[in-house]
Amino acid sequence: MSTQTLHLVIHGRVQGVWFRESMKQQAEQLGIRGWVMNRADGCVEAVIQGNEPAIAAMLAWTHAGPPLANVTQVEQTAAAGEFTAFQKRPSA
Numbered sequence: 712m713s714t715q716t717l718h719l720v721i722h723g724r725v726q727g728v729w730f731r732e733s734m735k736q737q738a739e740q741l742g743i744r745g746w747v748m749n750r751a752d753g754c755v756e757a758v759i760q761g762n763e764p765a766i767a768a769m770l771a772w773t774h775a776g777p778p779l780a781n782v783t784q785v786e787q788t789a790a791a792g793e794f795t796a797f798q799k800r801p802s803a
Contacts, residue, residue: 713763715760715763716792717790718756718757718790719756719773721773722785722786723781723783725754728779730747730780731747731748731755731799733776734773734799735747743769744760744797745794746758747797747798748801748803760792773785
């Protein structure tokens with residue numbers, strides 16, 4: 712099964728709503744590797760890496776996010792790199 716790596720920028724009410732921790736938990740359940748962090752512009756940025764079904768499930772989750780989030784847009788582009796776990800990075 713092929714591995715995909717995507718760079719995501721998630722827009723909307725996505726900070727202060729437990730988005731990063733929820734995404735980390737979701738990623739670990741799905742076997743996704745990569746990272747997530749808050750950006751100074753109010754967005755959440757992430758890189759996700761995994762097999763196609765796991766990536767599809769993670770993308771579906773990011774369009775909704777945790778209960779208090781209000782996601783308005785998810786930008787995705789191809790990314791590169793090798794990751795061994797999923798990290799919640801400090802805010803940038």
